[in-house]
Amino acid sequence: MKYINRRKLLGTLFALPFIGLTTSALAQSEVTISHYFTGELGLKAFGEQMEKFEAATSYKMKNSPVGHEDFKTDILVRASGSSLPDVFSYWAGARVQFIADSDSLKPIDQMWNEAGLDQIVAKTVADSATMYNGKRFLVPFNYHYSGMFYNTKVMADAGITKMPTDWNGFLALCKELQSKGITPIALGSKNRWPAQFWFDYLLLRSAGPDYRAQLMAGKASYDDPQVKQAMGMWKALVDAGYFVENANANTWTDASDQVARGDAAMTLMGTWITGYWNGLGLVPGADYDFFPFPSIMAGVPSASVGPVDGLVIGANTTNPKGAEEFLKFMVSDTGVQAAWSKAQGALSANVNVDASNYNSVMLKAFETVKNSDAFAFNYDLATPPPVAEVGLSMFARFMDDPSGVDEIMKQTAQDAAGAFNE
Amino acid sequence: MRGLSWTPLIKASMERDKRLWRIVLLTPPLLVFSVLIVGPLLSSFYYSFTNWNGFSSSYQFVGLSNFQKIWTDRLFFQATVNTIIWMVSALLLPTLLGLVLALLLDSKVRGGKFFKTIFYLPICLSAIVVGQIWIWIYQPNWGLLNTLIEEITGERFRYAWLAKPDSALFSVIVAWSWQQTGLSMVIYLAGLTAIPSEILESSASEGATTWQRIWYIIIPLLIPSTVVVIALSVINSLKGFDILYIMTGGGPFNSSDTLAMHMYNESFKKYLIGYGSSISVVLFVIALIIIGIYFRQLRKFDQIYGQ
Numbered sequence: 023m024k025y026i027n028r029r030k031l032l033g034t035l036f037a038l039p040f041i042g043l044t045t046s047a048l049a050q051s052e053v054t055i056s057h058y059f060t061g062e063l064g065l066k067a068f069g070e071q072m073e074k075f076e077a078a079t080s081y082k083m084k085n086s087p088v089g090h091e092d093f094k095t096d097i098l099v100r101a102s103g104s105s106l107p108d109v110f111s112y113w114a115g116a117r118v119q120f121i122a123d124s125d126s127l128k129p130i131d132q133m134w135n136e137a138g139l140d141q142i143v144a145k146t147v148a149d150s151a152t153m154y155n156g157k158r159f160l161v162p163f164n165y166h167y168s169g170m171f172y173n174t175k176v177m178a179d180a181g182i183t184k185m186p187t188d189w190n191g192f193l194a195l196c197k198e199l200q201s202k203g204i205t206p207i208a209l210g211s212k213n214r215w216p217a218q219f220w221f222d223y224l225l226l227r228s229a230g231p232d233y234r235a236q237l238m239a240g241k242a243s244y245d246d247p248q249v250k251q252a253m254g255m256w257k258a259l260v261d262a263g264y265f266v267e268n269a270n271a272n273t274w275t276d277a278s279d280q281v282a283r284g285d286a287a288m289t290l291m292g293t294w295i296t297g298y299w300n301g302l303g304l305v306p307g308a309d310y311d312f313f314p315f316p317s318i319m320a321g322v323p324s325a326s327v328g329p330v331d332g333l334v335i336g337a338n339t340t341n342p343k344g345a346e347e348f349l350k351f352m353v354s355d356t357g358v359q360a361a362w363s364k365a366q367g368a369l370s371a372n373v374n375v376d377a378s379n380y381n382s383v384m385l386k387a388f389e390t391v392k393n394s395d396a397f398a399f400n401y402d403l404a405t406p407p408p409v410a411e412v413g414l415s416m417f418a419r420f421m422d423d424p425s426g427v428d429e430i431m432k433q434t435a436q437d438a439a440g441a442f443n444e
Numbered sequence: 445m446r447g448l449s450w451t452p453l454i455k456a457s458m459e460r461d462k463r464l465w466r467i468v469l470l471t472p473p474l475l476v477f478s479v480l481i482v483g484p485l486l487s488s489f490y491y492s493f494t495n496w497n498g499f500s501s502s503y504q505f506v507g508l509s510n511f512q513k514i515w516t517d518r519l520f521f522q523a524t525v526n527t528i529i530w531m532v533s534a535l536l537l538p539t540l541l542g543l544v545l546a547l548l549l550d551s552k553v554r555g556g557k558f559f560k561t562i563f564y565l566p567i568c569l570s571a572i573v574v575g576q577i578w579i580w581i582y583q584p585n586w587g588l589l590n591t592l593i594e595e596i597t598g599e600r601f602r603y604a605w606l607a608k609p610d611s612a613l614f615s616v617i618v619a620w621s622w623q624q625t626g627l628s629m630v631i632y633l634a635g636l637t638a639i640p641s642e643i644l645e646s647s648a649s650e651g652a653t654t655w656q657r658i659w660y661i662i663i664p665l666l667i668p669s670t671v672v673v674i675a676l677s678v679i680n681s682l683k684g685f686d687i688l689y690i691m692t693g694g695g696p697f698n699s700s701d702t703l704a705m706h707m708y709n710e711s712f713k714k715y716l717i718g719y720g721s722s723i724s725v726v727l728f729v730i731a732l733i734i735i736g737i738y739f740r741q742l743r744k745f746d747q748i749y750g751q
Contacts, residue, residue, distance in 0.1 A: 095712040102498040102717065120715065124500035212607065214695070268584045270696050271604035408714040419697040422609065444495075444716060 053344040054084045056100070057111035058093035059331075059366070063301055067365030071358045075351045081344045091213065101126055106336030108345040114151035114160055114330035115403030116238075116410070121334075122154040128335040129157040133346040142354055144373050146397045151330040160332035161349040164359075164368035167328045167387045168219045168400065169312040171295050172288035173281050180204060180287070185313035189227075189255075192316040196264040199287050207259070208286035209269040209421070210277030217269070217417035218401035219290045219327060224252040226325045227318035231396045238405040240442035244416075244435035253431060255318070257424045269421050282310070290315065292328055292400075293387050297367025300381075307382040314390050323395035329403055331368070408441040485728070492722035497715045510722035519698050520723065523706035526613055527730075530702050533614075534681035537621035539673050542628020543666070547658065549629070550636045560633070564626040571623070575690035578619035582606050609699030612692045616700060620687055624680060628673045635669030636662070671745060678738060682731055703727045 059068040065087060072083045086107065088096045093111075100106050106126065112118055121127055134140070139161070140148070147165050152158045172185075180202045186192040196206040211217040225234050229248035236242040237249065259265065266277070266286050278295050280286040282304060289295070296306060304310055317324065333352060335345040352358055353371055360379045363370040369388055370379070380388055391397060402410040416434040420427060492510055496503035514520050545563055549556050566574060581588045582605040593601045605615040639662060647657050685704045688694065694701040694709055701709065703723060711720025 098498045098712055098715060104501075120497075121499045124497060126499045126501075212695075267602055268604040268607055271584050271607035408716060411709070411714050415695075415697040418695065422607070422696060441714070444714070444719075 051080055051344070052082050052084050053109060053341055053348050054086070054107040055109045055348070056086045056088060056093075056097065056107045058088060058090045059111065060087045060089050061297075063297055063365050067362055071352065071362055074355065074358055075348055078351065078355075079347055081347060083348070101336075104338060106338060108339040108341050109333055109335055109348055111163065112160065112332055112334050113403050114147070114162060114332045115399035116406050117403060118160050118332070118334065119154050120407055122157075122159050126337050127159045128337050128339060128342060128345075129159060130161065130335060130346060130349065131158045133350060134158045134161075137350045137354060139350070139353065142372055142374060144369075144371055146391055147330045147371060150397065150399075151332060160334050161353045162330050162332045162371035163352060164363055164366060164371055165328055165330040165391075166292040166294055166368055167326055167391050168222075168290060168292045169314050169387060169390065170288050171278075171281065171291050171310060171312045173284055173286075174307075174309060174311050176204060176281075176284045176287045186316050187313075188316050189318045196259070196262065200262075200264065204284075205266050205280075205286040206264045206288065208266050208272075208277040208280040208289040210272035210274045210289075211269045211418055211421050212271060212273050212276075214414040214418045215400075215402055216274045216277065216291065217421055218414065219292075220256055221252065221413070221417060222327045222398065222401050222404075223290070223315040224255050224318070225249065226327065226398060227315065227322060228252050228255070230319075230322045231325045231398060234398065234404075238401075240405075240409070240438070244413075244438050245431050250428075250431060253420070253427050256420070257427050260421070260424045265421075270418055293369065293384065294367050296381070296383055297365065300367065306384070311383055312387065324393075325396040325398045326391045326394040327398050327400050328391075329400055330371070406442070408444050409438050412437040412441050488721045488724050488728075490721075491718055492725045494718045494721075496717045498711070498717040499715065503718070506718065510719045511726075513719060514722060514726060519701060519706060520703075522698060523701040523703045526700060527702045527704075529613060530617065530684065531678070531681045531734075533617045534620055534624070534684060535674065535677045537617065538624035538628045538677060539670070541621065541625040542630075542673065543632050543663075545625065545629040546632030546636060547662070550633060560629070563629055566623040567626040569623065571684075571686040572690050574619060574623045575687045578615070578622070579606065579691060582615055606692055607696050609696055612696060613700040616688055616691045619691065620681075620684060623687075624677065627676060631669050631673050631676075632666060635666045639665050667745070671742065675738065675742075678734060682734075703730070 055072075057068060059065060068087075069085070072085060076082055097106070097110060097112070101121070101124075112121075118127070134152075143152070143162055144165070147162050151162050151165075152160045154160075170185075176199075177183075177185075180199055182195060182198065186195050199206040209216060209220075222234075225237070225248065228251055233242060233248050237244070237246075242248070266272070266280060269277075272280075274291060274295075275298060277286070277289045278291065278298055281289050282299060282302060296310075299310055300306065314324075314326075333349050335342065335349065339345050356372060356374050356376075359370045359372040359375045362368070363375065363384075364379060367384065369384065369391065377385060377388060398404065401413055405413065412434060416430055419430050493505055493507060494503045495506050495510075549560055549563075553559070569577075582590075584590055584602045584604040584607075587605075589605065590601050590603060603611075605611050643661060643665075644657060647661055652660070685702075685708070688700060688702060688705055689708070692700045694705040698706075698709075704727060707720050707723040707727060710716045710723060
């Protein structure tokens with residue numbers, strides 16, 4: 023029979039508290055993070071920025087990336103199991119509002135003020151993206167702008183040298199392209215969200231940002247004349263055959279490929295398309311460019327639409343200090359911000375990032391946002407998630423059969439009212 | 445020590461400790477079952493009476509209001525109809541196709557082994573892989589199906605099978621059946637080997653046609669195999685969430701939602717965990733009824749066939 027060595031036993035018991043302390047110290051130096059930057063370029067670039075943080079501090083990052091679409095589910099599963107990571111990426115707007123309302127986030131006001139982030143974070147996105155219920159919860163990491171991205175060669179071959187600035191000009195452009203056998207607009211609404219930019223801009227340009235804000239907050243209805251007018255303009259474009267066939271069968275990258283190949287002339291998409299196209303070897307300015315969504319009604323303020331990617335801290339973080347350090351570093355460090363925005367095809371949230379960091383197309387996007395009267399989150403980030411689900415399905419249904427628009431809007435008004443009461 | 449046998453002593457000891465052994469051996473699987481199945485099942489029941497959104501640490505008990513909402517939810521109604529279509533199709537198509545293939549391959553056909561392997565291959569693939577293959581087949585611009593139709597008809601054909609509400613669910617059912625048919629085929633092939641060749645030979649010498657032999661001899665003798673095929677098909681179709689998720693995600697605009705998909709969308713896309721849980725409770729009850737009916741029929745079958 024083997025006897026337990028009493029000396030060894032005592033030694034082990036003596037060492038236990040130290041092992042515990044070491045583990046605890048390790049936990050204090052480790053920051054867990056989950057994020058959705060999982061595209062080929064994004065994953066690599068985000069990893070490199072985390073390495074910069076690790077090199078600059080004593081913290082180690084424990085990384086668990088999750089695919090963009092799956093992330094929306096994954097983070098809820100983790101929240102419901104009370105196992106949120108210390109830090110996670112999230113989309114500013116209604117989604118952060120939703121989890122801030124659920125007390126699942128840690129406020130960062132103190133860190134924000136101590137780090138002087140007011141002087142660092144771009145004014146365009148500062149308050150709208152970071153403040154919820156009077157407290158700051160999110161550090162913006164980058165933001166995007168949605169515009170009409172086009173194939174320069176296709177436009178040039180069609181003899182189009184000047185891009186439209188108003189609605190009539192846009193309709194004339196579509197007609198001209200179509201007459202030359204070119205499908206004017208690519209759309210990949212298989213995952214529904216790419217269609218939202220059409221609704222956003224048509225409503226913002228015709229009814230204005232104030233009305234749109236009311237609709238997003240449930241203070242206006244989807245069967246209002248303003249919404250019907252916006253949908254009517256969209257329907258006219260579809261009926262005229264300006265959109266590609268089977269938009270609901272394509273993803274946004276399929277639509278981007280159609281434009282890149284010259285199968286369609288343009289697509290309404292966010293600036294992340296530049297990261298995708300650059301990865302395919304397209305040259306900004308030479309192979310592709312963009313123009314802002316044309317104005318529709320005179321006197322309506324010009325608003326830019328786009329998402330803000332941010333970083334937030336889970337309410338039950340075991341390492342609040344490390345998490346705050348990470349957030350501060352990622353937005354403050356100009357090297358990180360410059361490298362990240364370049365890799366992602368995004369606009370930097372840090373005002374100190376030199377504009378020369380951007381290529382010609384991104385610089386134009388930066389200037390467009392700067393000169394806009396307002397910045398609005400895109401649809402699924404502007405209205406609560408249950409309502410966004412109703413609206414996103416409405417867009418896909420509309421693209422499938424625009425002739426049923428009246429019935430679709432009636433049903434959407436009813437469903438959205440129900441979703442607001444959830 | 446010669447003459448002294450340990451066996452009776454061990455047997456007695458085993459007999460004494462039989463109960464203990466049962467407990468010891470059953471505890472690990474029961475623990476796993478409790479943690480992974482019973483626990484979540486009970487919490488689903490619990491949350492179905494709340495308005496929990498998944499994020500919040502607090503929630504209210506809302507009584508039966510989630511279940512009341514089900515009756516007014518048109519998407520739930522649509523998902524129920526789709527679930528019935530899904531289950532019936534997922535039961536009938538692979539069963540019938542598997543039977544036909546087994547009958548064809550059971551006779552001495554050239555390359556029989558090769559075809560058996562080919563037809564069985566899809567069942568070895570995960571639903572995600574099968575889904576992706578069929579997404580490519582259905583692709584409107586360059587997919588195999590539309591290209592074939594174009595070749596046959598000589599006309600441009602760009603139908604978006606998975607993006608149209610009229611065809612999305614049926615397109616997934618075809619993909620699902622393609623995968624599951626191999627399993628039915630193998631079970632039927634095994635059943636066919638158990639049919640005595642004398643019966644078939646004597647029926648042939650008595651002048652029975654091929655069709656009569658299939659209808660009056662082979663199919664009745666394949667009932668034990670059919671029971672297994674139906675059981676597996678029902679179980680697999682109830683679990684059939686992943687292929688729908690990858691191929692349509694319940695879309696376009698909820699047209700291919702089954703109850704499982706609707707529950708997922710309500711819970712994880714709209715963040716209505718309470719309501720989603722109530723849908724899962726209803727789904728659980730439906731599954732329970734189906735399984736109950738199945739076991740009842742199985743008992744009747746056992747009494748008839750004495751198995």
